[in-house]
Amino acid sequence: NRQIANETIYSTRNVDGTDYLIERIPNIYDSKDKRLVEDILNGNDTKYLMSKHDPQTFDLIRDIVKYHYEQFKSDSKMYKVTKKKDKEIITLVGENPLTKYKEENGSIRKYSKKGNGPEIVTMKFESEVLGNHLDISSNYHTNNKKVILKQIKTYRTDFYKCADGKFRFVTIYFKDVSFNRTKGTYVIDRKWYDGEKEKKRIKSTDKFLFSMHRDELLGVVKEQGQPYFYDVYDEVADKKILHDGVNPEILLFALTGDDKKNVINLYPMFAYKKRQQKVITTAKDIRKYATDVLGNLYEVKDNKLKLEFK
Secondary structure, three states: OOOOOOOOEEEEEEEOOEEEEEEEEOOOOOOOOOHHHHHHHOOOHHHEHHHHHOHHHHHHHHHHHHHHHHHHOOOOOOEEEEEEOOEEEEEEOOOOHHHHHHHHHOOOEOOOOOOOOOEOOOEEEEEEEOOOEEEOHHHOOOOOOOEEEEOOOEEEEEEEEOOOOOEEEEEEEHHHEEEEOOOOEEEEOHHHHHHHHHHOOOOOOOEEEEEEOOOOEEEEEOOOOOEEEEEEEEOOOOEEEEOOOOOOEEEEEEEEEEOOOOEEEEEEOOOOOOOEEEEOOOOOEEEEEEEOOOOOEEEOOOOOOOOEEO
C-alpha cells in the first residue's frame, strides 16, 4: 500500500532509439510562461513536437516571436542579452509576446489553406531523456510510445567496496520489492539483483558494506587535505578545515542522485541546506552510523545483505 511514484502520468516518444519524456506547455499565451519564446529566440525549439510534425504552423509562431524581438530588442524592460561561453543568451524580461498577439488578433490557428484551422493553445515538447520510471502502458491503448509514472521512490541503496578500491551501489526501488503472502515477507528477486550488480560492475567477490535508507547517517572519509562536502570553518584560525584522512564527515543520506554515474544525494545533519549530489566512487572510506537513545553516535557494523525481510 506504499506510493511508489508520483501520480502524474507522462507520455514518451522514441527518437532515434532513445525514449524522451513528453511534457507540455498548457497555455502558450500565459503572460508569465516564457519557455516557448526563449527557446525559439535561443535556437532550442527543435524539441517541440510541432516543429517536426507541423513545421508550417510552428513557423507562424516563430515569425510572431522573432518579429516582436526585432521590434523590442533594445528595450531593457522587455529583453536582456547575456553572454555565456561565447554564446548570446536571450532572456524575456517583459510579458510573453504571444499574450499580446492573442489580445489583438485572437489565437494562432493551425496552418490551413483556408485559414480556418483549429486554435493552438498547448505545446508538447521533449523535456528529458527517460530515466527511472514505472511503465503503465498496458493500461492504455498506445502505438509506438510508453505511458509512464516518473520519480520512482527509492526503498534502499546497497553499498559495496570493489576490488579496484572504488565504492559502488545498487539502488532498490519500491517497485522492485514484492510481498510473499505465503511467508509473510518482502522479497527482492535474486536474479534481478545480480543483474543490477553486473550493470554497476560489482563482482560477486566484491564486499557488501551496508544498506542505506533515507535520512540514515553516512560517514565519508576523504583523502587528507580535501575539502568537506559542506564547509567547516575554524573561526580562530580564520580558515576552512580540511579532511584529515581519518575522521569521517557525518552526513544525512537522502537518496540516489544518478544511479548510472554513481552519484548520491547528501545533506548535513544539523542544517537543511539545499540537497547536493555527490559522487561517492572515489572516497577513501564510507561507513554507516546511527545514534542511540541518548544521541550518542556509533558506527553500525556487521551488516548483512537481506533480500528477504519482514
